[in-house]
Amino acid sequence: MMASMMLLIPLSLLMLGAAVWAFFWAVDRGQFDNLEQPSRLALEEDPVPSADAKKDPDPRS
Amino acid sequence: MLLDGHWTSESQGEGHVVFNAEGIHCGNCARSIRRSLSELAGVHRVEVNVVNNRVSVDWDTSKLALGKILGQVSALGFKPVPLVGEAAARSQQAERRLALKRIGLAALGSMQLMMYTVALYAGALQGIDEGIAEYLRWTCLVITTPVLFYSGAPILRGALADLRRRVLGMDVTVSLALLLAFFASTWNTVRNAGEVYFDSVAMFILLLLVGRFVEMRGRHQAARVTDALAKALPATAQRIRTDNEVVERVPLAELRVGDLLRVNTGQVIPVDGTLTSDGALIDESLLSGESLPQRRVQHDAIPGGAVNAGHALKLRVSRLPGDSTLHELVHLLERAQSERPRLGLAAERMASWFVIRILVLTAIVGVSWQFFDPTRAFPAMLAVLVATCPCALSLATPAAIAAASARLAKLGVLVMRADAVEGLATVDTVMLDKTGTLTVGSPHITRVDTSGALDATEALRIAAALEAGSQHPLALAFREHQDAAWRCDDAREIAGQGIEGNVSGRRWRIGQPGITLTDDRGRSASFEVADPLREDAGAATAALSALGLRLVLLSGDRHEAVQRVADTLGIASAHAGLRPADKLQRLREAQAAGRRVLMLGDGINDGPVLAAADVSMAMGRGSSIAHAAGDLLLLRESLQSLPEAIGVARRALQIVQQNLRWALIYNLAAVPIAALGFMPPWVAAIGMSASSLLVVMNARRAGTSPTAGVVP
Numbered sequence: 001m002m003a004s005m006m007l008l009i010p011l012s013l014l015m016l017g018a019a020v021w022a023f024f025w026a027v028d029r030g031q032f033d034n035l036e037q038p039s040r041l042a043l044e045e046d047p048v049p050s051a052d053a054k055k056d057p058d059p060r061s
Numbered sequence: 062m063l064l065d066g067h068w069t070s071e072s073q074g075e076g077h078v079v080f081n082a083e084g085i086h087c088g089n090c091a092r093s094i095r096r097s098l099s100e101l102a103g104v105h106r107v108e109v110n111v112v113n114n115r116v117s118v119d120w121d122t123s124k125l126a127l128g129k130i131l132g133q134v135s136a137l138g139f140k141p142v143p144l145v146g147e148a149a150a151r152s153q154q155a156e157r158r159l160a161l162k163r164i165g166l167a168a169l170g171s172m173q174l175m176m177y178t179v180a181l182y183a184g185a186l187q188g189i190d191e192g193i194a195e196y197l198r199w200t201c202l203v204i205t206t207p208v209l210f211y212s213g214a215p216i217l218r219g220a221l222a223d224l225r226r227r228v229l230g231m232d233v234t235v236s237l238a239l240l241l242a243f244f245a246s247t248w249n250t251v252r253n254a255g256e257v258y259f260d261s262v263a264m265f266i267l268l269l270l271v272g273r274f275v276e277m278r279g280r281h282q283a284a285r286v287t288d289a290l291a292k293a294l295p296a297t298a299q300r301i302r303t304d305n306e307v308v309e310r311v312p313l314a315e316l317r318v319g320d321l322l323r324v325n326t327g328q329v330i331p332v333d334g335t336l337t338s339d340g341a342l343i344d345e346s347l348l349s350g351e352s353l354p355q356r357r358v359q360h361d362a363i364p365g366g367a368v369n370a371g372h373a374l375k376l377r378v379s380r381l382p383g384d385s386t387l388h389e390l391v392h393l394l395e396r397a398q399s400e401r402p403r404l405g406l407a408a409e410r411m412a413s414w415f416v417i418r419i420l421v422l423t424a425i426v427g428v429s430w431q432f433f434d435p436t437r438a439f440p441a442m443l444a445v446l447v448a449t450c451p452c453a454l455s456l457a458t459p460a461a462i463a464a465a466s467a468r469l470a471k472l473g474v475l476v477m478r479a480d481a482v483e484g485l486a487t488v489d490t491v492m493l494d495k496t497g498t499l500t501v502g503s504p505h506i507t508r509v510d511t512s513g514a515l516d517a518t519e520a521l522r523i524a525a526a527l528e529a530g531s532q533h534p535l536a537l538a539f540r541e542h543q544d545a546a547w548r549c550d551d552a553r554e555i556a557g558q559g560i561e562g563n564v565s566g567r568r569w570r571i572g573q574p575g576i577t578l579t580d581d582r583g584r585s586a587s588f589e590v591a592d593p594l595r596e597d598a599g600a601a602t603a604a605l606s607a608l609g610l611r612l613v614l615l616s617g618d619r620h621e622a623v624q625r626v627a628d629t630l631g632i633a634s635a636h637a638g639l640r641p642a643d644k645l646q647r648l649r650e651a652q653a654a655g656r657r658v659l660m661l662g663d664g665i666n667d668g669p670v671l672a673a674a675d676v677s678m679a680m681g682r683g684s685s686i687a688h689a690a691g692d693l694l695l696l697r698e699s700l701q702s703l704p705e706a707i708g709v710a711r712r713a714l715q716i717v718q719q720n721l722r723w724a725l726i727y728n729l730a731a732v733p734i735a736a737l738g739f740m741p742p743w744v745a746a747i748g749m750s751a752s753s754l755l756v757v758m759n760a761r762r763a764g765t766s767p768t769a770g771v772v773p
Contacts, residue, residue: 016173023165
């Protein structure tokens with residue numbers, strides 16, 4: 001009994017730590033910055049590529 | 062803020078400025094800005110970031126004025142915008158992320174703690190191996206420590222700040238309960254005897270943080286909108302030099318009273334001034350709500366923030382940007398926003414009074430127990446602190462308000478300030494603005510009269526073709542009637558007369574008197590342009606009246622236009638031609654007569670009235686400034702949501718009152734039991750949590766759709 005507890009409780013603490021780390025990571029990556037618009041993004045029209053963008057194949061150049 | 066013009070830094074003749082150039086969307090744009098600015102004499106370094114549209118320039122201030130740099134960027138077709146708003150947005154994002162992390166840690170920690178605690182409670186009843194119990198308590202301590210000092214940091218810091226200001230806020234008693242419970246539990250864990258209250262600590266923190274998060278979101282939303290307004294003013298002005306009539310572009314901060322400015326068609330007038338051109342057409346809809354552009358003559362005063370709807374004009378600066386009309390309005394709004402909500406203030410005062418009583422009571426309990434049984438003094442004191450913890454009491458309102466807010470959001474009504482729902486439930490008078498609120502807010506053709514062999518559709522198409530290239534605001538009314546088959550390639554605007562051009566082989570002219578279309582063979586059509594009512598305005602006003610609300614129409618527009626709207630909608634009380642100050646006066650009169658007023662408005666001129674009303678609602682699509690002042694924001698172009706929203710708010714208020722009664726009964730019953738030592742702290746904690754839970758569950762009902770029965 002004691003032995004299994006000795007193993008399982010630290011394990012639960014590790015899982016808690018992992019969950020907290022994953023949540024913090026997601027928050028820092030901006031996953032929760034905007035909870036309203038992205039869900040509708042798929043329904044919107046793609047932006048029409050502008051004339052300038054066509055001339056310049058790599059917009060980041 | 063942009064209006065002050067301070068967005069540069071300078072040291073020893075070397076200036077540094079970072080600004081956003083709106084309109085950069087590719088590498089070419091960035092390259093052209095970099096090349097063009099580098100060519101200016103005195104510019105040392107130019108960096109353009111195409112991802113965030115940011116331009117950073119170092120330059121020699123003795124050789125080059127900032128206005129030249131900004132002017133160059135404008136001339137390339139980009140709009141220089143100061144970074145202030147963006148800096149604010151970044152700090153908001155950081156604040157939101159930190160708050161989310163705190164909530165996340167508290168939530169995950171509470172869940173885990175609850176499992177260990179259930180094991181401990183079960184063990185206390187059924188018997189548990191003392192070694193395991195000790196092990197579990199230490200584990201709880203490990204989890205609770207970061208929850209208290211990371212997640213709970215804002216609460217503890219708030220208490221510290223309260224103590225420094227020598228006031229007793231809610232944070233003080235909450236922190237005291239948290240710290241006492243935590244350190245007592247830690248002590249009991251170390252000496253391996255007595256109770257632990259770690260789970261109560263974590264859960265308490267979680268509940269408090271969620272409430273604060275909801276409040277923070279509303280605050281951010283309001284700040285974002287004020288920023289949008291600041292962007293409406295240009296960063297530079299075109300000054301005409303007196304010696305040689307040359308037009309130069311200068312930052313607003315460099316303007317002086319008496320300077321002569323040039324404002325092109327469609328541009329925003331940067332400062333208050335007097336007109337020196339013969340005449341001008343000015344669109345003041347942002348400032349006054351007046352839907353149609355106004356004609357101004359020489360020596361008329363023109364407010365900054367208005368739009369030049371006619372030809373390029375000249376004006377003389379009469380007031381510095383910092384004193385301009387728009388600036389004053391922004392200032393007024395910022396002050397209104399920074400003030401704490403009335404109910405919040407009352408709650409704080411009440412909490413302070415409540416806290417003193419709790420502390421006194423706890424001390425009395427502690428001292429009394431010293432005489433009977435000193436070993437039971439601490440558990441009894443803690444039980445009193447936990448049981449009286451105004452948790453259910455403090456949750457009673459925000460939980461119901463949050464549920465109602467979510468429900469309102471589904472109706473398209475955003476709650477910007479926490480006490481807006483309470484305000485909405487108790488109003489008995491609704492004051493409405495006309496332009497953009499009851500009406501659509503933009504001109505439409507409402508009638509076409511034709512003479513000769515011309516039908517109405519044809520006349521509209523021809524007029525639309527002529528007006529297609531026009532900057533005139535009334536041209537907007539024709540835009541929806543444009544047709545590719547009817548085109549005019551040689552449209553020419555004749556100042557003060559109208560537009561002339563060839564459409565399908567005939568010579569047409571549109572313009573004075575009124576809006577009349579004529580051709581060279583005497584065929585003609587006259588158009589009537591007006592701002593039509595919203596489709597559901599009638600249904601909405603009828604529903605509001607049915608809820609027992611008195612409707613008052615306040616408008617800055619002409620008397621006939623206002624009266625027509627009032628007659629159509631059956632609004633008995635209508636006032637026309639009101640300036641912002643007059644509207645405020647009407648509002649104050651109603652309030653003095655004991656009325657609780659909901660102001661529904663749109664337009665910057667409503668800002669002060671919206672701020673002064675008991676509760677205010679701004680139309681979301683209207684000019685952006687109104688949002689900032691509104692307690693509520695109507696996002697849909699539908700007034701039908703308004704009566705429904707009032708129904709939801711009334712129901713929420715009923716639930717709040719029910720909750721408060723329950724929480725009060727619980728606290729009154731629990732305190733004597735705890736003080737007399739019949740309640741171990743863990744029972745107090747369960748009682749506290751259970752009453753909180755009951756309150757929260759009850760509050761959720763505020764989010765369900767209201768039935769006709771609950772509207773009193």
